[in-house]
Amino acid sequence: MTEDFEYDVAFSFNALDESIATQLNDLLSPRVKTFIYSERQREIAGTDGQEKFSEVYGQTARLVVVLFRPEWGETPWTRVERDAIKNRSLNDGWDFTVFVPTVERPQMPPWLPKTKLYVGLHRWGIEATAAVIEARVSELGGNPHEETVVERADRFARAVKFNEQQERFQSSHEGVQAALQAYDDFSTAMERQVEAIASAGIKINVKRSQHFRILTGLSPCNTVCSFLPFYANVIKDIHLSVDVYKGFPELPGFIPPWEKPKKLKSLRYHYNLVRPDYHAWVGIDEKGREFAPQQLADHVLRTYMDITEHTKPG
Structure with a gap:
């Protein structure tokens, strides 16, 4: 498995959980390089989407964060992501994944090892979940960096604009x-x-x-x-x-x-x-x-x- 990853974290999620993915991404992206479809549409435009998604979740992301609900893996795109993750696990095991259930009392996928732990979003909250994900990136050899002033200003501008929309x-x-x-x-x-x-x-x-x-x-x-x-x-x-x-x-x-x-x-x-x-x-x-x-x-x-x-x- 290559150590030169294009992304530190790639989020896989059903459309119902896009807001959670966006919040986690906003907390993490100043310190690690993330992949979330809504933020990378321009990069994917004009490419074979299925091939690109398979590549991200199967090879080029250091850590894959799955926001899990029963609908995940049942839609066309999450099926592509699920299959890429399962195929990668055959060679790399499951350490490259973090599963974050977004519903109460989750029934985890039967193919996921029983010993695989998952992050309790509803108990810990968004910020603590983001901290766990960042820690896993470090454990896997990533190097979270301090947010620059320009990056902070960009994030602040996005937050101000969205607050105005709200x-x-x-x-x-x-x-x-x-x-x-x-x-x-x-x-x-x-x-x-x-x-x-x-x-x-x-x-x-x-x-x-x-x-x-x-x-x-x-x-x-x-x-x-x-x-x-x-x-x-x-x-x-x-x-x-x-x-x-x-x-x-x-x-x-x-x-x-x-x-x-x-x-x-x-x-x-x-x-x-x-x-x-x-x-x-x-x-x-x-x-x-x-x-x-x-x-x-x-x-x-x-x-x-x-x-x-x-x-x-x-």
Whole structure:
């Protein structure tokens, strides 16, 4: 295996995780040379994309970071990357890889050795994950360098420009409409998942009432989701709230509870740009985790079941 690598780190990921790859890339690129498709499109343009990708992940990247979810390896490009990684492992073993699951309770690929450790993104967060990746680059013979003033200025300019885009999005009619549509998509996704859950014998009910989405059926807990922008062109500081109660809270249109409910968990999400061409729900209480509507629906249902399972009646 050559020691002269074109890249120190190459990211392989499903499109759903591009924002995570972008954040990690932005933290690492000032100190190591990285490959992320969205940043290297001009280099690849006019070449055989499949051949170039196979070369990067199979030969010219010192370390390959896989942002893993079940969809990874099932799309045309991630299949090319997956096959290049597996082929390289036949000669180099698995030390050239770092797997970073982007979903909870990941079922790792059956072909990955059971002894292969992976980085817990949700537990450690983006910055700690980036630090682990940089340490692995050093262990593999890389030499992370200090960021120059010019490189820092370029990164600062990108951050300022993107922050301005986020501000415009959160103060626009288009932003409000996108958020309302995402809330409706989230609601529909919960309703569909509840139907799927019923096949396992778990009866959860979803009710839409004004801006509330109410989950009931798992005694003694109930979950209330709420999202209501106050203005037609502002979603800044407006949160989708998810509150899990023991008992039922007092809500408009419902009979007041006999006993005072106890709030067991409260989560908040705001809707924002997470990269220039993609917006998502972003956790405020969960270290900036990002969720598409379907992902957030799954997360809320899991949270409801997890908390109810450990809550005693009475």
